[in-house]
Amino acid sequence: xxxxxxxxxxxxxxxxxxxxxxxxxxxxxxxxxxxxxxxxxxxxxxxxxxxxxxxxxxxxxxxxxxxxxxxxxxxxxxxxxxxxxxxxxxxxxxxxxxxxxxxxxxxxxxxxxxxxxxxxxxxxxxxxxxxxxxxxxxxxxxxxxxxxxxxxxxxxxxxxx
Numbered sequence: 001x002x003x004x005x006x007x008x009x010x011x012x013x014x015x016x017x018x019x020x021x022x023x024x025x026x027x028x029x030x031x032x033x034x035x036x037x038x039x040x041x042x043x044x045x046x047x048x049x050x051x052x053x054x055x056x057x058x059x060x061x062x063x064x065x066x067x068x069x070x071x072x073x074x075x076x077x078x079x080x081x082x083x084x085x086x087x088x089x090x091x092x093x094x095x096x097x098x099x100x101x102x103x104x105x106x107x108x109x110x111x112x113x114x115x116x117x118x119x120x121x122x123x124x125x126x127x128x129x130x131x132x133x134x135x136x137x138x139x140x141x142x143x144x145x146x147x148x149x150x151x152x153x154x155x156x157x158x159x160x161x
Contacts, residue, residue, distance in 0.1 A: 003152050005100065008143050012108065013097040020090025023083045030080025038073025105153040109144060112137040 056062075093111075096104025115137045122130035143149060150156045 003100065005098065006146075006149050006152055009097055009100075009149060009152060012140060012143075013094040016090050016094035016097065016108075020087045020094065023087030023090060025087075027080045027083030027085075027087055030076050030083060032080075034073045034077030034080060036073070037076060038070045100152050100154070102153050102155060105144060105150075105155055109141060112140045112144075116141075 093104050093107050095101075097108065116134060119130040119133040119137065123134065147156060
């Protein structure tokens with residue numbers, strides 16, 4: 001007997017797809033920018049042998065090593081690669097949600113719990129808009145624990161005969 005997919009699961013899967021798309025494009029942008037940033041060469045005509053350069057930011061002189069942009073480009077590339085992997089994982093989880101896979105239910109619960117913890121930290125540090133994230137992920141956890149939704153994912157133990 002095939003169980004009909006609850007509408008809320010479809011909504012959560014669509015949100016996972018949207019998140020996956022955003023992470024994928026963001027990761028691709030970071031990976032594409034990494035070699036460009038790594039190749040930036042700042043010339044100091046006053047002192048070409050100097051291994052650092054100075055910037056004046058709001059009246060404060062900031063000294064930056066010349067290889068910092070190279071390292072930043074590499075860091076940006078690594079972060080971009082991680083975002084791409086997480087974006088692809090979002091698509092896989094969305095597929096699991098749409099097809100009623102039990103592991104997708106578990107992954108979504110874990111991601112929601114981690115997101116609640118991170119949003120709590122942000123709220124405590126003064127980011128009041130993170131309350132919206134707390135509410136959204138709280139609703140997702142509540143919804144995924146409803147008996148009909150748990151049944152769709154095969155998470156309800158039936159009576160033993």
